[in-house]
Every structure is written in C-alpha cells, then in structure tokens.
Amino acid sequence: MNTDLTTYRRQWFTDGAAARRDIMAGIVVALALIPEAIGFSIIAGVDPRIGLYASVAIAITISLIGGRPGMISAATAAVAVLVIPLVREHGVAYLFAATILMGLIQIVAGLLRLDLVMQFVSRSVITGFVNALAILIFMAQLPQLTNVGWDSYALVAGGLAIIYGLPRVTKAVPSPLVAILVLSAISIGLGLSVNTVGDMGKLPEGLPTFALPNVPLTLETLRIILPYSLTMAAVGLLESLLTAQIVDDMTDTDSDKRAECAGQGGSNIVAAFFGGMGGCAMIGQSVINVSSGGRGRLSTFVAGAFLLFLLAVLGPFVGRVPMPALVAVMIMVSIGTFSWNSIANLRRHPPTSSVVMLTTVVVVVATRDLSLGVLAGVLLSGIFFAGKVQRMFAVKREETADGFAAIYHVTGEIFFASVDRFTRAFQADEAARRVVIDVTRAHFWDISGVGALDKIVARLRRAGRNVEVIGYNRASADLVDRFALHDKTGVEIGLAPH
Missing domain, CATH: 3.30.750.24 (STAS domain)
Structure with a gap:
C-alpha cells in the first residue's frame, strides 16, 4: 500500500522542473481542446457547452483516478458520433443518463479485468491505428485550409516555423504555446481576417453546475439508453487503452490499464453530472502533452483546470485566438503521430503484418470509425495467426x-x-x-x-x-x-x- 501511495505521489510531483513542464504542457493542451470540444458537440447535435464542460470534468477527474499519467482524456468524436440518434430522438437529458450508465459499465469492465483483451491487439494493429489517426487529424484541418485567404496560410506556415524552430534555440517553453501566443498577437494586432475559435461556436459563460439527468427512472429509460451506453463504453475503452499503450511507448513507462478502465468510467459519470457528454482518451492531445514535456498527472489536471479558467474568465479573449495557430499545432501532432518507419517496414516486415497494418489504416480512414478499423485488424491478425500455426x-x-x-x-x-x-x-x-x-x-x-x-x-x-x-x-x-x-x-x- 505504501508503495502504491509513493508511486501515486511521484506521478504528481517529482521536481520543480518536471512540474513546470507539466504546467506548460497542460496550458497548450487546454487551448487545443477548445475547438475540438466545440466540433465534437456540433457532431453530436448538442450545445458547445456540453462538449466543453465534458472536457473539463473528464480531464480533471481522470488526472486523479486514471491509470496512465500524462494521457489526456476529454470529449471525443469517437463517442460523439455514436449518440447522434439518441440526442435527435430523445433529447440531451437521455444523453446524460446514457453517459452515466456508460461510466458504470466501464467501471465494471475494470473490475472484470477486460483490459487484458489488449493482449490480443498486435503491434501491426496498433501501428495502423496510429497512422490512421494521424491521417484523420490532418484531414480534420483541411476545412481550415480551404477557401481561406493568404493570411491564413501565412499564419500556419509561421506557426510551423515556430513549433519546429524554437526548440533549436530553447526548450524552456513549449514551442506550440509560443506559436499560439505569437500568432494570436499578430492576428489581433494586425486585424487579420482569419477564422477564430469564436467562429466555431459560442463559448459558455460561467461555471458548470451539478444536476441529475431529468429522465424517468423506469425500465423503458434503461431500454432506450442501454444499447448506446454499451457501445460508448466499448469504443471509449478501446480508444483509451490503445492510446495508453501508445503513451507507454512514447514515454518508455508502464501504466495501470485496469485503473484506467475504472478511471474512464468515473470520469464519464462526473462529466454527465456536470452537464457534459461522454468521452475517452485523445491520442492527438496526448501527443501534444507528451511532446510539450508533460509526463505526470499534473499536466492532465492543468489541461482541465486551465480550460475551465479560459471558459469562465477569459472567454472573450480565447474566442479571438486564430484557428491557423491551432491548425499548425494539429499538423505538428499529425506529423509526430504518424509512424514514418512503418513505410520502410512494409518491405522488411512479413507480408501478413503489412497487410494487417494497411487494412487497419484503410478501414479507419474510410469509415472514420476507430473501433471498426481495430476490429478488422484484430480479426485479420487472428486469421493469419491461425493459418501460421496450422502449418x-x-x-x-x-x-x-x-x-x-x-x-x-x-x-x-x-x-x-x-x-x-x-x-x-x-x-x-x-x-x-x-x-x-x-x-x-x-x-x-x-x-x-x-x-x-x-x-x-x-x-x-x-x-x-x-x-x-x-x-x-x-x-x-x-x-x-x-x-x-x-x-x-x-x-x-x-x-x-x-
């Protein structure tokens, strides 16, 4: 028990330099979360506040009870696309109820050690998952790069120059944060006509409040929400466990996958009670966090807490942040996420491994559904393995x-x-x-x-x-x-x- 407590404390506080890196990284992530959360809310057909409040609640809660320090969890597209029919047919109150049940299912999954199913996901599937996600992250930026003026392209180019050039001079401050601040100052100072965060949707004013879902406690309600809750829980855990494995590899550390399952469940329950939608781990923001120096629980906590500060106090200023600045950050994330050596490995690795990786990429990109791509990759891996053992x-x-x-x-x-x-x-x-x-x-x-x-x-x-x-x-x-x-x-x- 003392060892567990010591490990937990170390995941929060190591030394001053690490704490400073965690804080800086968390600030960068908070800024990057805003347009993502608004966009996911629009996908789900709900008010932007629901995605933003969910990101705040999930990030803060998972920092306390999750099993993977330094990983970022918030509202995600993977969960948002699943609840579109529920919101359209029954309203947002049923979304909150389904999110609570989703969290309970994930807690039970943690108790039943369903995290062990990750042992059946091959390295080829994980590589395909990462590459597909990198492609999707880049494709998500294309709307901000089409039908825009030259000043938008100039800001994106300038942001990338800062992101990749500043670390050659100093690493004291995360270069993505510097890029956002510098480009915001230029855009506001020169009055450039570029898209801003405020154009994505109205930012909420004030703090989220605790409330129970306004739905009848009947078997009919359970019948309505259970299919959605099961699907959201499965997809959320799948993406979270895969992201945790990727962060493990990036930081050369291990994580408690069982605690992560239960932590995801607890975070989603808290989010629903504070007017938020369901979510899970986000590989893009997790890569931003790790690339910016974030390693501990403090970075995840700061991401959620600073996002809440931005929404409650600095909303009008945040709304003026130019989207090209965040596009530059996300392009950096897509480049850093993609496994470039996997291209050369197509010729060196066994053909079956390459087929599994490419199949995962194609299915994810074609369907925009991470779970379908991983399922296709796992099934194909199983077929190839059975064929190999058969011989x-x-x-x-x-x-x-x-x-x-x-x-x-x-x-x-x-x-x-x-x-x-x-x-x-x-x-x-x-x-x-x-x-x-x-x-x-x-x-x-x-x-x-x-x-x-x-x-x-x-x-x-x-x-x-x-x-x-x-x-x-x-x-x-x-x-x-x-x-x-x-x-x-x-x-x-x-x-x-x-």
Whole structure:
C-alpha cells in the first residue's frame, strides 16, 4: 500500500522542473481542446457547452483516478458520433443518463479485468491505428485550409516555423504555446481576417453546475439508453487503452490499464453530472502533452483546470485566438503521430503484418470509425495467426519390418484450424493390422482437436485395425479424458489407453 501511495505521489510531483513542464504542457493542451470540444458537440447535435464542460470534468477527474499519467482524456468524436440518434430522438437529458450508465459499465469492465483483451491487439494493429489517426487529424484541418485567404496560410506556415524552430534555440517553453501566443498577437494586432475559435461556436459563460439527468427512472429509460451506453463504453475503452499503450511507448513507462478502465468510467459519470457528454482518451492531445514535456498527472489536471479558467474568465479573449495557430499545432501532432518507419517496414516486415497494418489504416480512414478499423485488424491478425500455426504441423508414418504395424508420429498443434489436415493424414492402412498414434510431440488445444482424434480412432477401428494412442502430455490428457468419446488416456500420463 505504501508503495502504491509513493508511486501515486511521484506521478504528481517529482521536481520543480518536471512540474513546470507539466504546467506548460497542460496550458497548450487546454487551448487545443477548445475547438475540438466545440466540433465534437456540433457532431453530436448538442450545445458547445456540453462538449466543453465534458472536457473539463473528464480531464480533471481522470488526472486523479486514471491509470496512465500524462494521457489526456476529454470529449471525443469517437463517442460523439455514436449518440447522434439518441440526442435527435430523445433529447440531451437521455444523453446524460446514457453517459452515466456508460461510466458504470466501464467501471465494471475494470473490475472484470477486460483490459487484458489488449493482449490480443498486435503491434501491426496498433501501428495502423496510429497512422490512421494521424491521417484523420490532418484531414480534420483541411476545412481550415480551404477557401481561406493568404493570411491564413501565412499564419500556419509561421506557426510551423515556430513549433519546429524554437526548440533549436530553447526548450524552456513549449514551442506550440509560443506559436499560439505569437500568432494570436499578430492576428489581433494586425486585424487579420482569419477564422477564430469564436467562429466555431459560442463559448459558455460561467461555471458548470451539478444536476441529475431529468429522465424517468423506469425500465423503458434503461431500454432506450442501454444499447448506446454499451457501445460508448466499448469504443471509449478501446480508444483509451490503445492510446495508453501508445503513451507507454512514447514515454518508455508502464501504466495501470485496469485503473484506467475504472478511471474512464468515473470520469464519464462526473462529466454527465456536470452537464457534459461522454468521452475517452485523445491520442492527438496526448501527443501534444507528451511532446510539450508533460509526463505526470499534473499536466492532465492543468489541461482541465486551465480550460475551465479560459471558459469562465477569459472567454472573450480565447474566442479571438486564430484557428491557423491551432491548425499548425494539429499538423505538428499529425506529423509526430504518424509512424514514418512503418513505410520502410512494409518491405522488411512479413507480408501478413503489412497487410494487417494497411487494412487497419484503410478501414479507419474510410469509415472514420476507430473501433471498426481495430476490429478488422484484430480479426485479420487472428486469421493469419491461425493459418501460421496450422502449418506448424506434421504427421510422419513409419511401418514395422513385417508390415504388421504402422506408427504415426504426430508433431505440432492440433486445434480447430488444423483438424482437417490432421484427419486426412490418417488413411485406412491395407496391410497394417495395428496402428499406433504417437502424440508425444503434439498438443491438443481444444475440443475440435479431441473430436478429430475420436473420428480417426473410430474410422480405423471400423476398418478392422487395432488402434492405440500414446504419449499424451498432461494438458492434452486432461482434455481427452474430459471430452473424448472412444478412448481415455489411462490413469498415468503417457500410458497407452486401455
């Protein structure tokens, strides 16, 4: 317990320099969250305040109870697109109720250790997820780069020059923050006619207030919100756990995925009680945070707290921040997020890995649905893996000198994908009267494998052959004893069945 408390304290406070980096990074993230939250609110068909208040509540809460320090969570498009029919047909109150149930489901998922499903997501899928998200982040900036004047392009170019040039001079202050401040001063000072944050939607005035969703507590309400809550919970956890893994890799640190699941749930519940929509981890803002020096929980807390300060106190000034400044930051994020070595690895990696990565990218970009892309990648990985293991299998036939007995030496893995080849490897020997199946170097993984062995034994015995199976390992023997119809393994492992 003391170790856990010490680790938690270290995730908040290490030294003065780290705290300063966390604060600066959090400020940059807060500014970048505003147009994103407004845009996601528009997607969901709700007032901009709902997305902005959600980002405040989720970021602050997850900094306290999440499992991945330095990761940014807020209102997201992945969740926003799921609730469009709910808001349109039943109203925003049902959105809040669905978000609360979403949070409860995520907490239960954490208790049930559903975070362990991430073990089945291959590196190729994660790389495809990252690359697709980088492409989507860049594509999301295109509306701000089309049908605009030369001054917008000049500001974007100037912002990128500052973002990439300032670190060569000093890293004391995050270059994205300097770019936003400098471009804002230029835009306001010169009165440039460029899009601003205020053009995205009306910024809220004042602080969010606590309120219960105004919905009837009936089974009918549960029937309405449950499908949405389940989908939001699954998509939110998937994106959050993938983002946590990416931040783990970027910072070369580990995180508590189980705590992150529960933390996401608690954050969404708090957001709903304060008039916010559901959300999850944001890879783009997380990359901004890490790239700006944010590593601890303080950076996430500052992102939420400073966003609240901006909305409550500096709303009119924030509304005048030029969108080209934030576009420059997001272009930096897309460039930094994309795994550029994956292009060269297309020729070096196995073809199946490259196909999985490219499939994930194509599905995500085509559907704008991260969960569908990851699902496609995971399914394809499973198919390729099963095919690979299926080929790691052989049956060698030997015959005694007198031709009375035939011995089949089975090597490899016997499971649902290899049972067809396993069954076809045994023919009804015309000469041999006795058949020995030696499985010393084989392993039976499932009831499909046991069923195939049953089928072989039954077929050979119907042909008049005396059949025995020898050499079961302990796990295979247990499976055969439980599910075989014809033979059991005997009392001791390795004995021929009676």
